[in-house]
Amino acid sequence: MVENKKEGVIIGGGITGFSLALSLAKRNFRDVLILEKSYLASGATGRCAGGIRQQFSCSENIELMKISYPIFENMDDFVQGGYLMLATSDEEFNALEENVSIQNEMGVKTEMVTPEQCEEISPYLNTEGIVGGSYNRKDGYVDPLNVTYDMFFRVKKMGVEVSTHEEVLKVDDGLKVVTSNREIETEKIFICAGAHTAPLLRSIGINLPNQPIKHEILVTETLSHFLDPMIVMMNEGFYAHQTVRGEIITGIDMRHSPSFDVSSTLEFLSKCTKRLSSVFPATRKLKVLRQWAGLYDVVPDAVPVVGEKDGIYFMCGYSGHGFMVAPGLSELMADHAVYGRRHDLLQRLDYKRFKEGRELGERVVIG
């Protein structure tokens, strides 16, 4: 028989859901059910590039990353190959410099580099047209799928229940979760459903400015290691990095209009491969194996959105940074939900900021 009573229900089997489950379990809050409408990490988590960085322009994001970092640094497969952000104009270069001074102030050791230094950091990079960049050697990446699935194995051992292919249709004010096959009563609900969070909140009277924006990505066949850092071009939202497996994961901003559609486009395939082969001419004979797309849950100021109303907690609005901020944010949320301790950062990230004119602002959104 399916048990329909739980102390807590987490909606969403992605990085946020599992990070939160882990943070809650560490605080002995373990009678938890995670509901995932498809397979584990089927949403933005399993579709992202897995980049982890501290190079942000907004201090809230940097603060969040400072909490997330130790968690990633504890993972075996966190590869710190650095992030190299490249400017092709003085304007972009100045913006990078501004960001770096904010980061430095907060103790993040990012440095400005010349085109020559860029070439040293990444020997196969075509530096033509590059005026300089910012570089943080502590930035890096993990395999988002491995991280999430490992968290799944851990929380399962700690007694957390996980149900896949069970879609949540409605969240009730009376702390009831209606799914595709049952109704579950609970004491706390955590909505961690990425771009699908905002629509679920509407039924309890919370209207968020979030918009689902499709971002596309592709992966090549594997090569022996040649690329350390994540390369980012500031002008087109282009990025590329090589994973531990040896494949190159790359993407470029296509400025898609808001929609939940995640189909792949030929326009992206063409634009991204052309860019990749100009940034790394040596990749021209490489082969693309797959392309796919995922959703950024975008808010106007590109900084995460959190909130709580009558026992319903939510984390969303990551605007493309969810994977890296989720572990840190989950720690704060768990403190809030279990101990009632509300970190000051949660206050600043609260969803009411849009109505109250306390909008923040992040400039460094990639992909």
Added chain:
Amino acid sequence: MREAQESFNKLFYFKSYYHSMDRRIRNHPLLKFERGREVSFIFDGEMVKGRESEDVATSLLANGIDILGWSRKLDRPRGYFCGIGKCSSCLMTIDGVPNVRSCTTPVREGMVIERQHGDPGIDPESGSGAIKSAEIEELSYDVVVVGGGVAGISAALAVSDFSGLNVTIVDESRSLGGQLLKQTHKFFGSKEEYAGLRGIEIARTLSEEVKNANIDTLLDCEVMGYYEKEKENEKEEKEAGYLLVLKENKPVIVRGEQYIVATGAYENMLLFENNDLPGIFGAGGLQTIMNLKGVLPGKKALIVGSGNVGLILAYQMLQAGADEITIIEAMGKVGGYGVHAQKIRRFCIPILLNHTIKRAIGKDKVEGAGIISLKDGKEVEGSEKLLDVDLICLAVGLTPDVRLLQQMGCSSRFIKELGGWVVDHDEDGKTSRKDVLVAGDASSIEEATTAMIEGKMSGLRCILNAQEENDAEKELKRLKSRLEEFRAGPFSEKIKRGGEKLYGTVTSEEKEAEIGAIEERTFEREGTRLIIACSQEIPCDPCVASCVRGAITKESLVSLPEIHVERCSGCGLCVSACPGLAIFLVKDWGNGTSLVTLPYEMLQFPKSEDRVKLLDSNGEIIGEGIVRSSMLSKFLVRVVAPSSIAEKVRNLKLVGKNG
């Protein structure tokens, strides 16, 4: 000094090994291989000779080189496997480009080919120069057929025969015909489906028809996927999509008002120890290299699976010159047609039922196989036997290739009887998308003949979707009942059960074809005996058509032939017409000898006056005879045999000069 010695040893080893071996098939009873002039290329630092028409992997295998590379993580040796560029087994670095599919890359003079250990490195020299966007050519058609096999060709022909719609066939290989191009056996079915012709002949005939029908063909074109242009906003109608096709490595957009997807199937793998060792082939891969490329990569073979593919393959290997073949079958009965089984039984090839493979043995390539007996599907303890083989071929079924269909968004479901994941479709091949149809093995695993009919039906459905057309309507109706005739036999129970699941009708009672020993029937009149070794209801009737005197009739396509021996003149035309090689004619001369007319399709075709050993249905020698006459064009031999054994003669073997 030691280094020099080592490199000399290496050189000597390579030279002596490669140059001592040539596995190209020189003589074949049915096939001629046009190989073109010799070309030399560098393989891991040594010079190797190939032929102009060969691909890299074929040339290497022809030279006795079985290891094409090592796997990326575990460094396991890998060799030729699928033969059609669909797996990762043959990836090599060619002229500096890593991970090139060597089984589909033509060999060229001076090419530099290297095997890979692990992941290859990036080649810093591989790119330079400014970027210019390539122009993307766009082609539009009323109907785009994906796949130039028998189903696809039939679909395109139906479209062009019954309407003025413009139609194209897209296929990744250089010639039309798909799997037909690898088939040397005569096909079952009826005249309308070219029964009695060999696969290679049907491919030729159909290609000719396509040419005459003015159908556009996009050959050497790989379909990369289906794309749709993005909507500007949510309310907008989604624009129809298109296929991205790579034509000679250049992108081309191919648009169709409607698509017929006839992408065929790919082969199933099997799990056993060392199942990736070089020398293990998929059935299709082996047919490709043996019958299309003309290289026989092993002489002593184990074939896993006794379905029609496994049985036919054994026969084809005999024709290509293999020495020893063993077939194993996990089930308690032969999976394929009895007529195919008896063709190879006559050559003494054992079919071990309730057996499967446990391991492949060998360090760098297949040197043996461990096989085990099964009881109730489980291994019998201590039953492992080692077979001395140098080739293992997996003929364990096919899975419909629905990747394109699934990517196009056609709904699909898993139906075991139809081969795995199949797209939802109706009898005409219409999928969940109104502009996409499916035909042939891509819809469900069946025979070439039914693929032909399905192809035609999908073509006609396309016409009717676009316009009213009385003739097409009538023809579609006729083909529907024709398909039913084909599927009336016991071998179609599985496909019918699968179809019922798909179409949602009530499941019929399970009725499996009983496949065991063939019951032979003998009909006699005044010393002339006609022996028919055909006791299974398979859809086939060339024997009926071959007899001008009407001595053979059939009630329906799948019923057993009836012999009206009073009308038989003993001409023997039916013997050569039967695709199953299941008819034999014995004329008793009254002097203790008889004249036996039998089919024979092997190399070393006997000539008149040749002395031959006479073999029975199990390949056992039962006596000797002398060839009276033979007709290579019809693969027919008449041999004088002692009357006492004449009725049992099913095969013959030339007696050597000293024998």
Added chain:
Amino acid sequence: MDKSKVIVCRCEDVTLKDIEECIDAGLTSLEEVNRYLKCSMGTCQGRGCSALVEALISGKVNGTKKRPPSIRPPLLPLDVSSFRDDE
């Protein structure tokens, strides 16, 4: 049978042992096993292994529902330089 010598996915060298351990650890669908072990993420994109993995899962886990695998373009490996001309 030495399950570490039974190859399920040739492209990524995933063995029967790997797959069984992964299913035992709690992953119960093709999509999940594929994503954790990276089978079907190599050159052949799962043509060789998907059916095997699916069969192994349904052999070990009761009552799993088979779901169509997600098929992502390109259907065959495509050169990074396909959309450009070298000058």
